Amino acid sequence: MRPKLTQQQLANAACLSLGTVRKIERGERGVSDSALESIAHALGVDPSRLRSDRGTAHTAVHEALPMLSAVLAVHDMPEDGPTRPMRELRIAVDEAVKWRLAAQYTRIAHQLPELLAELARAYHQAPSHERTTVAQLMVSAYRSADAVAYKFGARDLSARLVDLMRGTVPEAEDPLLSAAVAYVRTETFFAAQAHAPGLRALELALDGAPAATEESQIAVRGALHMRAAVIAGRAKNVSAAQTHLHEARTLGDLVAEDVYYGTAFGPESVRIHEVSVAVSLGDDHVGKALAVAREWKPPTDLPAERRSGFYIELARAQLWTGEAEHAFESLKVARHIAPQHTREHPWVREDAAKLRRLKRADSETLTNFAEWCAAI
Incomplete structure (x- = not known):
């Protein structure tokens, strides 16, 4: 938890009015899920710790998943409703990506159904020359929704979202976005423990990805190699795991650590994956994970989801x-x-x-x- 904040500091950090914070603390008004999430984020705690009824954040997420399923069921025939301008839609999708990287899944679960419905309307209303842009936004939004579905065990819903990503990405006309979808698709192979087929799918995606000449191209290819190294480790394919990790490390040294096409990549992310690969391979390789952790810790400017994953993997090795x-x-x-x-x-x-x-x-x-x- 962050150091003690005054009511004004908490209000500022949570983007709420001072009067609202005071009324919540005095019990004079209820607190919405979004306000609770904002306060918890400002304090650096899990939302469940602030609920007087001891209801947990994951319950709130599970309650929201049927709404997400309902929106996806009618994605090709959306109901009438308001649609914001393209600039505002892009801002909303970018915000959802930030929530995913920060592991703020409750926010995604409550905000994405409405956003996805709006994007579906925008796609059907857009003139042909704008549909490419809407398709790109839809793929990114589907990915944020999928993060919640996959992490919270809704594997059928996750698979549905992956299928929608794969079906929409050709209309986005962006080969790098297509490669990013191949990265996400690996979840379905992890879930089925079909590690060898998952490795083949990633290697096919690498064959079809653009040459690594520009920074974004380098990063997207590097991310595919990172993912391939991990799933090769799960398949106990030591040679493939080491080869892909070497390729990822080489590409990682060529770019600054950043988020490219929704995936964090760079030398720090590759180092985290060194630990992940070592844990995936197990047995004599586990010592590598401990060796990395003795010399290095993920910097605080890396996405929270990635940093927490490092410590989860490290705990297993320990x-x-x-x-x-x-x-x-x-x-x-x-x-x-x-x-x-x-x-x-x-x-x-x-x-x-x-x-x-x-x-x-x-x-x-x-x-x-x-x-x-x-x-x-």
């Missing part, structure tokens, strides 16, 4: 090598960085349950953590 206390500390760091991402990660639940069985930390603290992530 647990496997008998460093149970360190593993628990890594899980707590991951929670501090991105609470919603950490709580919904299946490895966190598995590892918290194992740590509790081992009783290798303060029992009350560990039990509280295990309850928080639904490990018990």
